[in-house]
Amino acid sequence: MVKLVLRNKEYEVKAGMTLLSALQKINVLPESVIATREGEMILDVEILKDGDVIKLIAVISGG
């Protein structure tokens, strides 16, 4: 399984799918986050591997 972490929420998806598919699955707009794995930024086309922990960094700020 792959774990995706966005702020204080955690999601799990199956390994083998792209980051884009994973984001669609958990209903997160790709435009609104940057994904990192072990501190390095990864792109939407990246295939997620079993055991990956993907940190999603929200990009929107406002007020």
Add this chain to the structure above:
Amino acid sequence: MKCRKCGAKASVNMRQHKLALCKEHYLEWVPEQTERFIKKYEMFTHHEKILVAVSGGKDSLALWDILTRLGYEADGLYLGLGIDGGINYSHESQRLTERFADEHHLKLHVVDIEKEYGQPIPVLSEISHRGHGKPCAVCGLAKRHEMNRIARDLGYDVLATGHNLDDEAAVLFGNTLSWSSEYLLRQGPVLPASDGLARKVKPLCRFYEREMTAYSLARGIEYIYEECPFAEGSQSIYYKELLNQLETARPGAKLTFYLRFLEARKQGDLFIEKNMERAHLHSCPKCGQPTSTDDLCSFCRMMEKVNSASTIA
């Protein structure tokens, strides 16, 4: 996906530009583009003193970093707003801003609203009854006032803010929904100086918010990640989310929305009577139906092409 410049694995993909770059080339590309925008919109020169409004967030710290990397004389201004929200928000953002200034040996002015005016922003908001129970209106007003005061009093030529394209597109979207013509005519990368008002510029106005986050991460800039406690559920965030839905389906939609607006504003195409004259319709010499062109209408032009193609065939 590979970096367009060196072929290494790309770290950032900008679909609106059809451009993917590795971390190293991305960190070169952002300042290059910023310099291009500074020149294009005639924001300031290397001989002018710049005051950067720094909040401790990703955009303003990235802007300060970029301007410094480009060799501009840029000092920072941090405004202590006195917002806690259970997360020590102002205290933490000030700590991060001061740390950035120390690490980069930059000059930072700190103005504490409570020390200057007796109360922090949330209390000023309560007392003044402005902003329908949220301090955002008072906060915006106080920030604009104080940024201008410090820029003017300390002799800076220009005040730079970290507004990115998503900020600008969200404001534009809101003002378009309400057709606020006065605000629309004033929005842009540069607000020229006028009596008592410092020149204001937005050097990051053509970068997506996502790109500025990527820049801060790639540069290792530690910024305040937590949102202002009062920003939750704000209209600007809602508009940004809507625009991001559009952007996901139509890459480049946000950029086009903003750039076409700037173009129309520059050419004087917004809210003027001459547009009504331009929209005057003529009769098509062939079919007699109304058309905006002086010659054949679009349908007759199309049919002429169809007929000539059929004749050749």
